[in-house]
Every structure is written in structure tokens, then in C-alpha cells.
Amino acid sequence: MSEKIKDYRGEALKSADFKEGRVPTEKCRPKAKFAWSAGIAIGRFLEELKKGKIIASTCSKCGRIMVPPRIYCENCFKPTDGWKYVKDTGTINTYSVSYLAADASRLKEPILVAIIDLDGASKNMGLIHKLGEVDKDEIKFGMKVKAVWKPKEERVGAITDIKYFKPIKEATP
Amino acid sequence: MSEVAIVGVGCVGFQPILPELSYKELMYEAAVKAYEDAGVDPRKDVDVFITCAEDYLEGFSIFDEFVPDQLGAVLRPLFTVSGDGLLGLANAYMLIKTGHFDTVVLEAHSKASDLLTLMDVIAFALDPVLNRPLGGHPYYVAGMEMNRYLHDTCATVEQCAQVVVKNRKNACGNPYAAYGANMTLDQVLCSDMYFYPLKKLEISTPADGCVVMVLASEKVAEKLTDKPVWVKGVGWCTETPNLETKDWSKSVDTRLAAEMAYKTAKIHNPRKEVDLAEVNDLFAYKELQHMEALKLCACGEAGKLTEEGVTARNGELPVNPSGGLLGMGYGLEASGMEKLLEVVLQLRSEAGRRQIRDAEIGLAHAWRGIPTTTGIVAVLSNNK
Numbered sequence: 201m202s203e204k205i206k207d208y209r210g211e212a213l214k215s216a217d218f219k220e221g222r223v224p225t226e227k228c229r230p231k232a233k234f235a236w237s238a239g240i241a242i243g244r245f246l247e248e249l250k251k252g253k254i255i256a257s258t259c260s261k262c263g264r265i266m267v268p269p270r271i272y273c274e275n276c277f278k279p280t281d282g283w284k285y286v287k288d289t290g291t292i293n294t295y296s297v298s299y300l301a302a303d304a305s306r307l308k309e310p311i312l313v314a315i316i317d318l319d320g321a322s323k324n325m326g327l328i329h330k331l332g333e334v335d336k337d338e339i340k341f342g343m344k345v346k347a348v349w350k351p352k353e354e355r356v357g358a359i360t361d362i363k364y365f366k367p368i369k370e371a372t373p
Numbered sequence: 374m375s376e377v378a379i380v381g382v383g384c385v386g387f388q389p390i391l392p393e394l395s396y397k398e399l400m401y402e403a404a405v406k407a408y409e410d411a412g413v414d415p416r417k418d419v420d421v422f423i424t425c426a427e428d429y430l431e432g433f434s435i436f437d438e439f440v441p442d443q444l445g446a447v448l449r450p451l452f453t454v455s456g457d458g459l460l461g462l463a464n465a466y467m468l469i470k471t472g473h474f475d476t477v478v479l480e481a482h483s484k485a486s487d488l489l490t491l492m493d494v495i496a497f498a499l500d501p502v503l504n505r506p507l508g509g510h511p512y513y514v515a516g517m518e519m520n521r522y523l524h525d526t527c528a529t530v531e532q533c534a535q536v537v538v539k540n541r542k543n544a545c546g547n548p549y550a551a552y553g554a555n556m557t558l559d560q561v562l563c564s565d566m567y568f569y570p571l572k573k574l575e576i577s578t579p580a581d582g583c584v585v586m587v588l589a590s591e592k593v594a595e596k597l598t599d600k601p602v603w604v605k606g607v608g609w610c611t612e613t614p615n616l617e618t619k620d621w622s623k624s625v626d627t628r629l630a631a632e633m634a635y636k637t638a639k640i641h642n643p644r645k646e647v648d649l650a651e652v653n654d655l656f657a658y659k660e661l662q663h664m665e666a667l668k669l670c671a672c673g674e675a676g677k678l679t680e681e682g683v684t685a686r687n688g689e690l691p692v693n694p695s696g697g698l699l700g701m702g703y704g705l706e707a708s709g710m711e712k713l714l715e716v717v718l719q720l721r722s723e724a725g726r727r728q729i730r731d732a733e734i735g736l737a738h739a740w741r742g743i744p745t746t747t748g749i750v751a752v753l754s755n756n757k
């Protein structure tokens with residue numbers, strides 16, 4: 201607010217005015233529920249996660265092994281022609297440390313998020329997931345990681361069937 | 374300025390539900406069909422891609438970002454029109470008219486079955502302070518409009534029911550229709566009263582499906598196909614968001630949108646010049662009200678024409694030979710594309726059992742549903 205103006209017209213609102221209902225508002229919580237069909241490609245992907253496996257789809261034209269799988273190659277615009285398992289190990293492409301929850305409140309334990317290029321998939325193909333069993337200061341670009349799966353009986357066919365990825369301790373030569 | 378033509382169409386659905394496909398896979402299949410029909414490679418031959426989608430109906434914020442892959446539009450110019458497919462057509466038409474773009478792809482779809490609370494989302498479109506707190510199902514708005522329309526025009530409930538009988542029957546001949554049926558007038562009239570005077574069977578049922586079309590400039594169209602369908606005019610208009618002040622008897626937005634489209638298309642006597650009309654029939658009475666707004670007949674005359682069979686598929690002025698939304702299913706933002714698809718197929722003489730002989734000029738009309746007052750009109754012809 202401008203320092204030159206000494207007297208503002210009207211009365212300044214205080215947070216109590218809102219809390220105590222002196223400012224008219226209408227509250228509403230929308231009821232919007234969705235159940236997206238996973239479809240052919242992601243449906244298969246989720247089924248495989250339940251089995252503890254990661255599946256990709258392949259394009260014979262450009263030779264890409266694509267994960268998450270899709271029924272079409274978006275570069276060639278042709279149907280994919282095969283399925284192929286990839287490994288549950290990979291390399292950190294990029295990462296961040298999220299100190300905030302979605303409502304912007306400060307998290308007690310920050311969430312470590314990363315893009316993981318999976319072994320066996322084409323370049324820049326993989327998953328976005330969380331990292332675990334690692335200190336935030338130890339995370340490095342190109343770090344080798346491996347999926348830590350939920351126990352079989354707890355898996356439901358969801359991306360969270362993988363708990364997180366953890367660093368692979370590389371054998372010192 | 375170049376003329377604008379539709380040179381390819383592809384449709385998947387419409388079906389009550391398509392649970393086996395994700396929305397992306399649904400779009401991909403319709404796109405493949407449209408590109409094959411047009412003879413274009415989307416990776417090389419398309420200048421702009423347009424999708425028509427409303428985030429709230431998709432369950433995504435910024436839905437357009439999820440579109441490129443399945444349309445062949447990766448790293449290509451793309452944008453979303455948050456409205457009915459026919460509004461997308463208006464955009465495609467204008468792009469080509471500028472002379473800067475030769476080939477434009479247009480997409481709209483419905484995955485209504487993914488939306489578990491469709492009516493709650495529609496209710497969410499009501500004014501949050503003045504209307505929504507009153508509660509109730511949002512389609513009571515249609516009940517009030519139908520009531521005033523019948524009161525002012527002397528159209529009868531039997532005439533409205535006849536629209537349902539006609540459209541559901543037409544849908545039996547349409548492989549893209551989800552709800553073809555042979556019904557009697559009594560069945561419709563005896564169906565449950567939902568929003569007086571609107572009955573259960575007079576309300577279109579949602580369906581899943583996707584329509585993709587390829588549009589091209591004159592120069593490109595004539596290279597690609599010997600059956601171009603020319604877009605002769607488009608018009609669109611919105612009346613007012615205030616239910617308290619809108620016209621409850623007439624569809625003013627549709628009237629003005631039609632006048633805009635007719636002017637460009639040089640249509641002076643729609644009743645005589647239009648060979649078939651695909652008119653929004655989300656609710657049965659809307660077909661009658663819209664026919665009048667589109668100047669296909671005088672005010673208050675649509676019901677009588679329907680009763681007399683003039684608007685039947687083999688009548689003098691076929692209205693909704695596709696089966697309309699009552700017969701094909703309510704395709705949300707793809708509703709206008711369902712209409713457009715039928716007009717294109719009819720004008721290409723590819724409508725099979727539904728074919729209207731010697732059809733040269735077709736009209737596609739969309740209304741964005743409750744509680745909107747937005748109407749869109751396109752006039753198409755197989756003659757340049």
C-alpha cells in the first residue's frame with residue numbers, strides 16, 4: 201500500500217471478520233468422483249506390478265522399448281507390436297527433495313522424488329518414484345537404484361506396489 | 374480466401390460404456406481411422422491439432438497437456454477449446470481461413486463412464502451463491518424450460534414424446550449409436566416423471582465415444598479426396614449465465630448462431646435449402662425448440678411437423694437421422710461432433726441404411742447443455 205495515503209476509506213478487514221462470518225461467503229465442497237479406465241496398456245502394466253514385474257511395450261519401427269507402456273508409439277504414430285519386461289533397476293535421471301505437502305504445510309520427513317531411467321528400457325524411459333534408504337545428501341545424478349517392492353500379499357496393481365527405489369551398493373573393485 | 378473442407382472422419386463408439394479402453398486409447402483409435410480416411414500422416418501433414426474438452430469432465434487439470442501422444446501431435450502446435458466440438462470446428466475453420474494453415478485436426482470425446490458423479494459436476498456449473506444452495510438435480514432447469522416452451526407454443530407432450538420415438542428408431546440404423554430402440558409413444562408418455570413436465574425417456578443418456586476429423590484448405594482438400602464436405606458457414610453465440618433473466622421460451626443463442634452461419638453460407642430460406650438437420654436433442658423438447666430457433670420452421674410449428682412425420686428420416690425435412698443424442702447417446706463435449714459426423718456421412722452418401730437421397734446441404738447444431746445458453750451452428754455442403 202502506498203505510504204503517501206494516510207487515511208484509507210472504510211474499515212480494514214481482520215482475519216476474525218472472515219472467521220466469525222462478518223464477510224458474506226458461500227461454502228461448497230464439489231462432489232466430483234472419477235474412475236479412469238486404465239485401458240489396454242496401463243491395465244497390463246498394473247497387472248504386472250502386482251506380480252512384481254515392470255513391463256514395457258515395443259515399437260518395431262523405431263526400436264524403442266517404452267515404459268510406461270502404451271498401445272501406440274507417439275513418435276512413429278503406429279500401434280506398438282510387442283511387450284517386453286524391463287528390469288526393476290535403473291539410474292537416477294533427476295531428483296528433488298520435497299519439503300512441503302500438497303497443502304504447502306511443512307513435512308516432518310521430506311519426500312525424495314526422482315525420475316528413474318529403467319535398465320532394459322530405451323533412453324529416457326522409466327518411472328517417476330520415491331527414493332528410500334538413502335540420505336538426501338547422498339543422492340547423485342546417475343546413481344544406480346533398485347525397486348523395493350511391497351510384500352506380494354499387499355500388492356494391489358498400483359504404482360505404489362513399489363514402495364520406493366533404493367541405492368544399489370556398488371561393489372568396490 | 375480459401376474454402377474449408379472436412380476431408381476425413383473417424384469415430385469409435387458411441388457405446389453406453391467403453392471400459393476396455395483408456396481415454397487415450399479411445400482417442401488413438403478414432404484418430405487412426407480419421408487419418409486413414411483422409412490419407413494424411415499426422416507426423417508430417419498436419420499443421421494444427423485442436424481438442425475440445427472440459428477439465429472437470431475429464432478429471433484432469435489442464436487436460437490439453439495429456440493429448441499430443443495419442444493424436445500424433447507430439448512437438449506440434451496444439452491447443453484445447455474448452456467447449457463443444459463444434460466450437461473447435463469454428464476454430465479450425467478460422468485457422469484455415471487465415472491462409473497460414475492448410476490442415477487442421479479436430480478431436481472431441483466423451484468418457485462419461487469415467488465420471489462417477491456426472492450430475493454433481495453439472496450441478497457444479499450452477500451459480501454457487503444464488504442457485505446451487507437450493508439443492509436438487511440440475512436438470513430441473515430443463516423441466517422449467519420445457520414447461521414455458523409448451524405453454525408459449527402450444528406444442529404438446531405427445532409431440533415431445535414423438536421426438537423420442539423417431540430418434541431412437543433412427544438410431545437403430547446407425548452403427549455409431551448406443552441407444553437404438555423401437556418404442557411406442559405410450560412407452561415414452563408413461564415413463565417416470567422426472568422434472569415436470571420432462572419424463573425419464575425424454576432425457577438423453579450419456580455414452581462413451583470419440584470423433585476425430587481432418588479439415589483442409591481447398592488446395593489440399595482437392596488433392597486428398599474427391600468427396601470433400603465444405604464448411605460453408607459457422608456461427609456461435611452465448612446468451613447469459615443468469616437463469617433468472619434468460620429467455621425460457623426460445624433458444625436465443627441458437628437463433629443468433631444460426632443467423633451468423635446462414636449469412637456466411639448464403640442460406641436465405643433454411644427450410645427449403647437445408648436437406649437434413651442434426652439438431653441438439655439432449656432433451657426431447659429441445660429438438661423442437663431448436664428447430665424453431667434454426668428457422669427450419671415457424672415458432673410453435675416444430676411439434677406439428679414432428680407429429681406429421683415431416684422430420685422423419687424419409688420426411689421432407691429429416692431431423693436427426695443419426696438418432697440424435699437420444700439415440701446415439703449424450704457425448705458431452707463430443708455431442709456436436711456426433712451431429713457433424715452424421716452430416717459428413719450423409720453428404721458423402723456413406724450413411725448406409727440412413728442415407729437421405731440427394732442430400733446437398735446439411736446443418737449441424739450443438740447446445741452445451743444445462744445450465745448453458747451457448748449454441749453453435751455449422752452449415753455444410755458437398756458443393757463448393
Ligand SMILES: [Zn+2]
Nearest residue numbers: 259262273276
Ligand atoms: Zn516408434
